[in-house]
Amino acid sequence: MEQRAVSAEGRRTEADRARSGRVRRPDGAVVRPPDAIDVRRRIPPTDRLLRDPRLAVVVDRLGAGVVKAAVHEAQERAREGGISPERVAETALALLPGTASGLRPVINATGVLLHTNLGRAPLSVTARQAVQEAAGPTDVELDLATGVRARRGRSALAVLRERVPRAGAVHVVNNGAAALLLAATVLAADKEIVVSRGELVEIGDGFRLPDLLVSTGARLREVGTTNRTTAADYAAVTGPGTGFVLKVHPSNFRVTGFTRSAGTAELTGLGVPVVVDIGSGLLAPHPALPEEPDADTELRAGASLVTASGDKLLGGPQCGLLLGARDLVRALARHPLARALRVDKLTLAALAATLTGPPTPTALALTADPAVLRARADRIATSLGADGLDVRAVECAATVGGGGAPGVTLPSAALSLPEPYAAALRTGPLPVVGRLESGRCLLDLRAVPEQDDERLAEAVRLARTAREAVPVGAVRPAGEGRA
Incomplete structure (x- = not known):
């Protein structure tokens, strides 16, 4: 009986040895067979990986340091036996961030329209385009007609003045x-x-x-x-x-x-x-x-x-x-x-585009039709339910947040999932931030653009294996600031 009893720590140790290619001999010694050593030798070196066309093209976008860090992480996984040496390059690609900023895009399903922790108001497509155009040299302080210095941001200030004529x-x-x-x-x-x-x-x-x-x-x-x-x-x-x-x-x-x-x-x-x-x-x-x-x-x-x-x-x-x-x-x-x-x-460009462009995501979320939100929730829940997920559409209440409209609630609709999904969705490939309510993870749709519905559904599918995970909790709307 004692020989068969193995602690959880012991099982993890044996599993780690198995992944790394090490085995225990009958006399108790732990050795690495020659074939395991050969596997380590097959791991591509860093300089060769950085010359891989798939990774080389990313260096110009993210920088050599970011790409090299991903390569080293993938190589380490191969050394530990988690992946085969042939998958190091593709694993490094998968580990690379979307941008070099360190900020990750998330889907705001908290039901707080202006969530301070998530950056408050999402910019409109028009404002994002304006920021991209302004990233290079601009006439921010130059009058192109005369060639002399002009008031900084005069176009944005003029638009703001028009919006507030008083x-x-x-x-x-x-x-x-x-x-x-x-x-x-x-x-x-x-x-x-x-x-x-x-x-x-x-x-x-x-x-x-x-x-x-x-x-x-x-x-x-x-x-x-x-x-x-x-x-x-x-x-x-x-x-x-x-x-x-x-x-x-x-x-x-x-x-x-x-x-x-x-x-x-x-x-x-x-x-x-x-x-x-x-x-x-x-x-x-x-x-x-x-x-x-x-x-x-x-x-x-x-x-x-x-x-x-x-x-x-x-x-x-x-x-x-x-x-x-x-x-x-x-x-x-x-x-x-x-x-x-x-x-x-960049701020001046985004502000001007916000003031002159179409309704912002915040404006659209504020005026969203509760019936449309419920129909969206029903549609997503039906699709996910067909895949065997424990999900249902429910009615709920959203808030403005960001230090605005205290005490005001907005009728909304959400996807209700088991509580462990909260942590799994936050840490998934596309982070989704919801809230916990009555022991369930709610994904409120009022602040989620309709074009993100399929992305939201796919994130839930990817998080399905986390249903039995230890719940960590979701970001809650409490504590919103205004600074």
Whole structure:
């Protein structure tokens, strides 16, 4: 009995020896037969593999270092007996990433339209093409007609100005937090920023708005309480030492019950600028989000300056928008800090294409018909069910995410799979990120373009063997930030 009892560790050891070609002799010694040594000798050397036409052509696209690393990994697998020497080249090809950036494309099936961990708004095809065209030399700061230097990104700024006609001028920096940082630096250094206690928010990853504001040299003057702040509270402390009054959309949470907040129009007669941080980037009201603030409405109410993000509900690249009074915006744009916060030509190209092009993926996901989503889920579930998978179509609720529309849910549809699929799909050849709900892995279709349905189905098929894997968990929508 004792001779037959082999521990799990022992079985793994014997299996490892078998894969590597080593065997145990009757006397207990572990040796490598001559044929196993010959197998190792048949592994192609690195220089020969790099001359393989299939790999050589990839060097120009990914770089020699990336290709060489894949070759070494494939050779190691052959040495361990995992693959035959004849498969080293094709294994190296399979190990190569799609790009040299280190970032992997994923399918966002979390049900969070603007998922911070997944890069928030996906760019439209038009914006992606614009980025590719702008990758080479462009006229970003050159007037081709005269041959002299021109305003940086003037075409993108002109389009943004057209989309928000109430703004006297516009400017773009590298993200929403930078827009507010620039405003505080220029308008309130050594002065007070008057802000409601209920709007001193944390904007994700432990990043707190008060810390950002005081880093500019401004002083915060808190008014009101967490749940109630009136216009009189602002008026009581506003004076010569006030840089501006700040209104912040608490986009990550909602305060309900006995509440009161002062609107922008109530604060415009205080004799100081009113800066409104709307956060999520709506330029005009959206019928699906009636309570979400937008730039046009705030400017009409009398805001001196509106700040927002470009990679949220606007559906564009990461950037910060400054929209408002001509003299204020020009003062911000000419400040030395603006140089450090400026955006590159690729961002400007993507922003312009987002503003002028067709509806963005974010806009399409926001307005998706729940009946169409359910029909898609039914169709995919039927196809996968025919292959014997444990999958069913279910109704569910999606969210906006990315620091926008707190408390708003959007009716959606999803594929429901056993929980172990969550980890297997995340780590598959085409990563798919879902969420866990009631012990099942849900793949919510609201943020998944319909053209990706077949790719999603194929990813599920490839993950089928992971049904018995230990569940690790899916990325959840909690903790979304707005920075």
